[in-house]
Amino acid sequence: MGFVDWSISVRSPIIYLTLCLSIPSMALYVAEIVTIVRHKNFHKSFYALFVMRAIPDWLGVLDSFYCQRLPDIIGSLLYPIYSKFPNWMCAMALFLSGTTFQANNLVTTLLLLNRLTAITLPTHHEKLWRKLLPLLTFLVYLVPIFLCSPVFKMNATIQLNDPNSTTDRSFVMYEAGDAPYVNYILNVSATFSAIFTVVCVLLNVCTFVAYKLHVKNDGTNGNNNNGHDIEKKLLIYALATFLGHSLVASLLIPTITNIAAPETMTILYIYYPLLMDTGTVVLSSWLLLWASSKFRQQLINDFGIIRKTNIQNNRVGPMEGHRNNNLQAVGGAVGHQYISSVQQLPTVST
DSSP states (O other): OOHHHHHHHTHHHHHHHHHHHHHHHHHHHHHHHHHHHHOGGGOSHHHHHHHHHHHHHHHHHHHHIIIIIHHHHSHHHHHHHHTTOOHHHHHHHHHHHHHHHHHHHHHHHHHHHHHHHHHHOTTTHHHHHHHHHHHHHHHHHHHHHHHHGGGGGSOEEEEESOTTOSSOOOEEEEESTTOHHHHHHHHHHHHHHHHHHHHHHHHHHHHHHHHHHHHHHHHHTTOOSSHHHHHHHHHHHHHHHHHHHHHHHHHHGGGGTSTTOHHHHHHHHHHHHHHHHIIIIIHHHHHHHHHOHHHHHHHHHHHOHHHHHHHHHTOOOOOOSOOOTTSOOOOSOOOOOOOOOOOOOGGGOO
């Protein structure tokens, strides 16, 4: 059994694995956005870019549910409904797939640039980004829309994965004929992926070098507090950010030279949701908890419903019988103060 045949045989388990990854990550994304909006101390350029990326990430995952995951899981129920959709609703799936992917690349690059300027321009960093954010927001969303809008001219179709099967009614939304617009989107996305991967690598290298010099200068001035730990965290953060791009790039870049091969399209169809989820919603949402302890603590305070409920249930009620004056009443939760002096990353400073 070759790799393509094996991939087809494990298509359903991969779909269920993506559900386990994406649903908790999307829920965490929402909680993080709510926390950022509610608390003014997080109204900074880094968190604004984080929310800017969360929107296409969310739409990209929802689009994957709409055009691939649900048709694969409950295709027998959805096929009669989807077969009546107008052409633009089928084309919308490809449009959202392209725009959300490209927007994610753009914002990720801006996030890395934001972190670099936080180190090299510490006094002007926040003021500069506040002025640029409206224009950058406009470009991040407008450029992908402009590049992907031609797909609404496509002749969309719905194809059963196994037309001869009486039990497998899963289907895929695709383009009839030679699929020129599908090939166009794949070429644009692959080109975007290659360019922004190179840019992200360069930004990561520049950021690491700049931060290493920053830590060295602080050490010379006697201000090297946890410098080695922060340097290690920055390096891991940079590598993890690059990992999200490299995962998707590893799947999309080969399509530039081998886009028409049926094996290429099959592998792309099967593994795209898994790699896309890992490279976008999973890394973006969970990595923020690791990067900022203040944000993590605020998120726990805002959404620690289970912990608060348990504390209330553990409160001791009034005692019957004679009361011993030597015993002190037990009531409520025991206050616990914890002071953290861990230095934060420059881009996630609060």
